[in-house]
Amino acid sequence: xxxxxxxxxxxxxxxxxxxxxxxxxxxxxxxxxxxxxxxxxxxxxxxxxxxxxxxxxxxxxxxxxxxxxxxxxxxxxxxxxxxxxxxxxxxxxxxxxxxxxxxxxxxxxxxxxxxxxxxxxxxxxxxxxxxxxxxxxxxxxxxxxxxxxxxxxxxxxxxxxxxxxxxxxxxxxxxxxxxxxxxxxxxxxxxxxxxxxxxxxxxxxxxxxxxxxxxxxxxxxxxxxxxxxxxxxxxxxxxxxxxxxxxxxxxxxxxxxxxxxxxxxx
Numbered sequence: 001x002x003x004x005x006x007x008x009x010x011x012x013x014x015x016x017x018x019x020x021x022x023x024x025x026x027x028x029x030x031x032x033x034x035x036x037x038x039x040x041x042x043x044x045x046x047x048x049x050x051x052x053x054x055x056x057x058x059x060x061x062x063x064x065x066x067x068x069x070x071x072x073x074x075x076x077x078x079x080x081x082x083x084x085x086x087x088x089x090x091x092x093x094x095x096x097x098x099x100x101x102x103x104x105x106x107x108x109x110x111x112x113x114x115x116x117x118x119x120x121x122x123x124x125x126x127x128x129x130x131x132x133x134x135x136x137x138x139x140x141x142x143x144x145x146x147x148x149x150x151x152x153x154x155x156x157x158x159x160x161x162x163x164x165x166x167x168x169x170x171x172x173x174x175x176x177x178x179x180x181x182x183x184x185x186x187x188x189x190x191x192x193x194x195x196x197x198x199x200x201x202x203x204x205x206x207x208x209x210x211x212x213x214x215x216x217x218x219x220x221x222x223x224x225x226x227x228x229x230x231x232x233x234x235x236x237x238x239x240x241x242x243x244x245x246x247x248x249x250x251x252x253x254x255x256x257x258x259x260x261x262x263x264x265x266x
Contacts (some may be wrong), residue, residue: 001133001183003132003182003183004127004129004132007179007180008078008180009076009077009182010182011190012076012121013119013121013128013129014057014141014211015046015057016058016059016070017060017062017069017070018252019061019062019069021047021061024252026231027031027225027229030224030228031057031221031228032233033136034050034051034057035051036059037050056129056137069250069252069253073119073141073191074128075118075120075159076128081106084097084098087110087156091150091154092111092113093112094109095111102166104123105121105122105124107120107127112260114147114151114206115145116143116145116206116207116210122181123130127231132195132216136215138211139212140212142192142209142257143194143207143208143209144194144196144197144207144208145193145256148199151193152193160180161177162177163193164176164178174192174194197231210247210256211257213256213259214258214260215259215260219244222236226248228251229251230249230251232246232247233248233249234246234247242259242261243261244259244260246259
């Protein structure tokens with residue numbers, strides 16, 4: 001499961017690119033009780049979503065021509081420059097080359113060979129988000145991809161990820177992801193890789209990472225989100241051994257999921 005004892009290859013940051021950051025901050029405040037704190041006048045509108053004074057995620061304006069609203073997961077690295085080389089060798093592309101973020105750390109952003117965007121964070125003064133695996137915080141990251149074989153090989157090459165494949169019925173295989181040093185046994189899972197279903201609830205223009213946020217009450221949070229302009233993709237549904245989950249797009253179109261329960265028990 002996710003922890004804040006970050007090791008290479010585990011999620012240590014997540015941010016939302018939005019066309020209207022004020023509207024996005026208002027929406028997620030209504031849904032999760034988050035507050036938004038600016039990173040300062042030199043941060044270009046970037047800032048932090050916080051709950052009880054602890055950073056749970058971040059928010060910034062869309063950058064880059066043609067960028068779409070989306071949540072982007074960041075994975076821990078000890079060397080963003082070396083990881084960039086690994087991404088290139090494995091067939092990925094570099095969207096943002098390694099750059100320092102003040103004294104907080106060093107980041108780089110990429111697209112995997114199947115078209116999904118992700119990033120890495122090399123910590124300095126900021127190790128990552130302050131809290132995970134609590135209500136209104138990140139508890140799982142899930143890749144919906146057009147090519148699970150290519151995606152798994154890519155991330156194995158870049159992060160040395162391990163996979164536990166599970167048959168979910170109908171010939172669909174769900175791969176639970178873990179990173180070396182990220183836990184053992186039932187505590188090892190940090191996310192999943194699953195085929196992008198052309199007509200499924202998470203269908204979209206291509207491969208993408210989706211964050212799951214924990215909630216006390218999936219139905220109530222889903223109702224609040226849709227009342228504030230979110231589009232429901234999958235109404236709250238029970239998944240044995242996983243929990244009760246729902247999929248949505250926020251008012252700008254960025255996908256995210258809710259879950260009551262610990263998905264690492266899958």
